Amino acid sequence: MYIILVYDIALDDNGQKRWRRVFKLCKQYLTHVQNSVFEGEILESDLFILEKKIKKEIKESIDSVLIFKSRHERWLEKDVLGLYRGPDIFI
Numbered sequence: 001m002y003i004i005l006v007y008d009i010a011l012d013d014n015g016q017k018r019w020r021r022v023f024k025l026c027k028q029y030l031t032h033v034q035n036s037v038f039e040g041e042i043l044e045s046d047l048f049i050l051e052k053k054i055k056k057e058i059k060e061s062i063d064s065v066l067i068f069k070s071r072h073e074r075w076l077e078k079d080v081l082g083l084y085r086g087p088d089i090f091i
Contacts, residue, residue, distance in 0.1 A: 002070055003030070003069040004067070004068040006066045013059070025054060026038040029050050058081065066080055
């Protein structure tokens, strides 16, 4: 399966350490594309493990991880772990 993973880790309350740990986890499974963006082919079982590890590292009340997944790059399904920072965040 092909995924795009994007995360936003709050900098307060040890955020830099959480950011670094999430970065290292993602780098084990995916290709680093831009700041907090990763993409690549991944087995469903590996994605399950990655999600579980990320959930242990983030604070779901202030951090956000978005996972877009599909068998084809042009059709993506989005999963949100933690706080969703959608388009209305700027209102």
